[in-house]
Amino acid sequence: MRKSIAFTLTITLLLLLGANYALSADYRIVVKTGNVENAGTDAHVYITLIGDYRSSGERELDSPKNDFERYQADTFSIHTAEFLGDLLFVRIRHDNSGKKPGWFLDYITVHEEDSDRMWYFPCNRWLAVDTDDHLIDRYLDPY
Ligand SMILES: [Ca+2]
Ligand SMILES: [Ca+2]
Ligand SMILES: [Ca+2]
Numbered sequence: 001m002r003k004s005i006a007f008t009l010t011i012t013l014l015l016l017l018g019a020n021y022a023l024s025a026d027y028r029i030v031v032k033t034g035n036v037e038n039a040g041t042d043a044h045v046y047i048t049l050i051g052d053y054r055s056s057g058e059r060e061l062d063s064p065k066n067d068f069e070r071y072q073a074d075t076f077s078i079h080t081a082e083f084l085g086d087l088l089f090v091r092i093r094h095d096n097s098g099k100k101p102g103w104f105l106d107y108i109t110v111h112e113e114d115s116d117r118m119w120y121f122p123c124n125r126w127l128a129v130d131t132d133d134h135l136i137d138r139y140l141d142p143y
């Protein structure tokens with residue numbers, strides 16, 4: 001009898017853990033634009049969070065205000081249908097639209113709302129077709 005209870009408890013625990021792993025998640029993303037001339041952009045900016053369990057899929061980052069201006073920190077929220085796991089890297093890119101679209105990205109932080117876990121992704125370089133290595137699409141590693 002005791003063995004059976006232990007077995008049931010183990011199965012219940014595994015099911016709970018499994019269910020927990022598939023639960024949706026919310027991430028708060030802070031994007032800091034650098035403090036150099038023409039650092040800001042009005043281009044459309046897209047992010048993908050890549051975890052060891054899932055990817056968020058590509059999302060546009062846009063708030064009602066003028067985002068990604070020089071020395072500005074912009075905050076966004078992303079909801080995912082499933083927990084992403086440990087974040088391995090983020091992909092960040094823009095579409096080079098608008099006036100002086102070159103963007104100097106300082107860093108991105110991603111905060112997992114339920115767990116209070118946070119990842120820091122330094123960039124400290126341009127996403128610009130005419131500066132640096134001319135890339136407007138980067139993968140950032142957590143620091
Ligand atoms: Ca610019
Ligand atoms: Ca802007
Ligand atoms: Ca905006």
